[in-house]
Amino acid sequence: MSNSSTQHYAHLLKQVRHHDLLYYVQAQPEISDAAYDRLYRELSDFEKAHPQLIDENSPTRKVGGAPLDSFRTVPHTVRMQSLNNTYSENELTDFLTRVTKGLAGQEATFAIEPKIDGLAVTVRFLDGHLVQGLTRGDGDRGDDITENLKTIRNLPLFVRGLPKTIEFRGEVYLPEPAFAALNHARQKKGEALFANPRNAAAGTLKLLDSREVAQRPLAVVFYGLAQPETSSLTTQDALHQQILQWGLPGHTWFRLADGPGKVLQAIHTLDRDRTKFPFATDGAVIKVNRFDQQRVLLSTEKAPRWAIAYKYTPEQAETRLHAITFQVGRSGVITPVAELDPVLLSGSTVSRATLHNFEEIARKDIRVGDYVNIEKAGEVIPAVLSVNLQKRPTSSRPIAVPRHCPVCGGPLSKEEVFLRCTSRDCVGQLKRRLQHFASRGAMDIEGMGEAMVGQLVDADLVQHLDQLYAVTEEQLTHLDRMGEKSATNLLQGIAASKSRPLWRLIFGLGIPQVGAVSSESLARHFTTLEKLSSATVAELTQVNDVGPKVAEEIVSFFQERSTQRLLPALRKAGLNFTAQKEELAMRGGVLAGKKFVITGTLSQSREEFVRQIQTHGGSVVGSVSPKTDFVLAGEEAGSKLTKARSLQVRVITEKEFVKLVGTESPE
Ligand code: IVH
Numbered sequence: 001m002s003n004s005s006t007q008h009y010a011h012l013l014k015q016v017r018h019h020d021l022l023y024y025v026q027a028q029p030e031i032s033d034a035a036y037d038r039l040y041r042e043l044s045d046f047e048k049a050h051p052q053l054i055d056e057n058s059p060t061r062k063v064g065g066a067p068l069d070s071f072r073t074v075p076h077t078v079r080m081q082s083l084n085n086t087y088s089e090n091e092l093t094d095f096l097t098r099v100t101k102g103l104a105g106q107e108a109t110f111a112i113e114p115k116i117d118g119l120a121v122t123v124r125f126l127d128g129h130l131v132q133g134l135t136r137g138d139g140d141r142g143d144d145i146t147e148n149l150k151t152i153r154n155l156p157l158f159v160r161g162l163p164k165t166i167e168f169r170g171e172v173y174l175p176e177p178a179f180a181a182l183n184h185a186r187q188k189k190g191e192a193l194f195a196n197p198r199n200a201a202a203g204t205l206k207l208l209d210s211r212e213v214a215q216r217p218l219a220v221v222f223y224g225l226a227q228p229e230t231s232s233l234t235t236q237d238a239l240h241q242q243i244l245q246w247g248l249p250g251h252t253w254f255r256l257a258d259g260p261g262k263v264l265q266a267i268h269t270l271d272r273d274r275t276k277f278p279f280a281t282d283g284a285v286i287k288v289n290r291f292d293q294q295r296v297l298l299s300t301e302k303a304p305r306w307a308i309a310y311k312y313t314p315e316q317a318e319t320r321l322h323a324i325t326f327q328v329g330r331s332g333v334i335t336p337v338a339e340l341d342p343v344l345l346s347g348s349t350v351s352r353a354t355l356h357n358f359e360e361i362a363r364k365d366i367r368v369g370d371y372v373n374i375e376k377a378g379e380v381i382p383a384v385l386s387v388n389l390q391k392r393p394t395s396s397r398p399i400a401v402p403r404h405c406p407v408c409g410g411p412l413s414k415e416e417v418f419l420r421c422t423s424r425d426c427v428g429q430l431k432r433r434l435q436h437f438a439s440r441g442a443m444d445i446e447g448m449g450e451a452m453v454g455q456l457v458d459a460d461l462v463q464h465l466d467q468l469y470a471v472t473e474e475q476l477t478h479l480d481r482m483g484e485k486s487a488t489n490l491l492q493g494i495a496a497s498k499s500r501p502l503w504r505l506i507f508g509l510g511i512p513q514v515g516a517v518s519s520e521s522l523a524r525h526f527t528t529l530e531k532l533s534s535a536t537v538a539e540l541t542q543v544n545d546v547g548p549k550v551a552e553e554i555v556s557f558f559q560e561r562s563t564q565r566l567l568p569a570l571r572k573a574g575l576n577f578t579a580q581k582e583e584l585a586m587r588g589g590v591l592a593g594k595k596f597v598i599t600g601t602l603s604q605s606r607e608e609f610v611r612q613i614q615t616h617g618g619s620v621v622g623s624v625s626p627k628t629d630f631v632l633a634g635e636e637a638g639s640k641l642t643k644a645r646s647l648q649v650r651v652i653t654e655k656e657f658v659k660l661v662g663t664e665s666p667e
Helices: 003-025 033-049 089-102 176-188 197-205 210-214 236-245 260-276 291-297 358-364 427-438 450-458 465-470 473-477 484-497 502-508 516-526 529-533 548-559 561-572 581-589 606-615 639-646 654-661
Strands: 073-075 110-116 119-126 129-135 141-143 165-173 219-225 255-257 281-288 307-311 316-328 333-345 348-354 371-375 383-387 412-415 418-421 595-599 630-633 650-652
Touching (some): 089 260, 110 236, 110 260, 129 141, 219 236, 281 291, 316 427, 358 383, 502 529, 516 529, 630 639
Parallel strands (some): 630 650
Antiparallel strands (some): 110 255, 371 383
16 A cells, blocks of 8 residues: 555545534534535545555444444443432532531532433543443443444544543433434334433434434533543543543533532523523532542442532423323233323423322322323423312313223222232233333344334234234235335344344243343343243242342242243244353353453462353453453452553452352353
8 A cells, every 4th residue: 555545544534533523523614514525525435445544433434333232231440420419409508518528628619510411421542542432331330332422423533632541421412403303203204202302312322223323413522531530630620621622522611619609600500501502401510620629528339429410490381181091011000191282391292291100190189181280300201290270170070090901991909009900811911011022122123113012912913922923924914004015024023033042032021020131140040941930939049130029020920821821832933942152151241252361369270260251251361451351360469460550451359250250150
């Protein structure tokens, strides 16, 4: 390759990056869109002609890559905490007093910044290149969403002038206008609507196909560092400014304040200004400005003591409740739902609200025809707060509590405040169970959303879960709005689900209290559905994440007659009942593909640890490099440990290692 091509490529890259920064981050483009498009085209044409030169972090790479089967779970370098929240100015003042006390009377200045209602992410750059992005997950481990993050337009893949390694904490969001457009398009296609921008952003980041993610204009804002102590920056305001100087998306609105009066003033100003931001701001975050003072104040398990979120009181709206409908959940619990005249609330249109249960309806005396006050308190589903009695029509009557299942007419039982349909053949339950079974997190059957499930059940094509696998193309094409192509696609989706990993099937069965994580543990422990189905409570409680209560639920689920009928039918349909090697090696995704270095003296032989790591899908290498995921360090560890620390490779003790691989023996 001639030197001049390389130079030309470098020049193109630099130019496109420069204009990306002006356009996406600083919102101050210097050239017309057409001129930018030409330049961009030139870059991408050049890359097509010289594929061997392509920089993997070129701006053209923002189109997404091949879809993933699932996200890897990765340990966080530093725990990702949340914030303590308050809606009260008094509590905020208490926080400020506590801080001063914690600093032994030292004066503190506070940084006040917008609290974006989005999704927390942590993004690591190595030598200026974006190398990894994770969700918060449970705070200790998050999902590896690097490919999805790379499609975000205002997030550069390469940044000049960064420290060798740096990890930013921030928030991903979907700008308000993009949210409206997305929902509009979905409505036209008859797809389910996202409740609010946060929900839409969360849904988008969970897509396994980053090319789809690239179609949605997500954006990110950084507001923190995973390890502020390793940086030369000393305050939050210096960090905000430095983030912008690096050309990364940061907060342009922030204030410094000392003393309660000024802090309150700043959060009031923010309340006024926040309507102009492109992101939904649901509060202010108040942080101790100096990093050294933050360190003195430390953290509790969940949240730091040096910061607090002051949330603005959620908007409320009044609207007419024109009907009450009933939703039957997959376990039969009946939830009354308020059908409302559409009304705008905190940036989204609301036409339904949960009424929780019949006792709530009675307590609030909610009736059809009432004008009700609704609120969305950071939750996806809005709730009815109260009734405006002055506007109550004279003819209204209290709601009659149903005596039979509103969907199937079957018998009801009362459990605490809930009504539950106990019929085995309830169509409402069946729909929910199917929906769960087919959902992305379970058997992941493409094209089988709520509407499709409804049609299959209503047309009597599926009365039991296993009948899903007997549906024919002929039957499908008779359904509403079902062309040949969608029929073929759905059948392919159904067929593909037969070979899903065992944990997905276990999760999809909808055993009460058994979530995706416990399903993974169960699949690994029992390795076949048969073994799981005949396990006793004592055997089940051997499994990580399975307590006695859950164990009992599992046993009784497999004893149910309907389950005993279902399992052989599913097997006959050809579903995979066995955990495959990869699944067994996965161990919750922890060690799959992980590189370990072992150093120091451990309680057992080095070979024993090598064996354990390998059994769990990891590998052991000789020396520490930036590619090493873990250094397992025993007593008297020497230079390898020092090197790991300097490269910020995660160091774990033997005890932590045992926790990582679980308690079972690796046989
Ligand atoms: S600081 C250890 N700053 O709100 C400190 N968080 O309710 C962690 N959030 O988990 C967070 N804007 O996802 C911080 N300016 C901001 C924020 C912010 C939004 C989110 C973040 C956090 C959640 C807590």
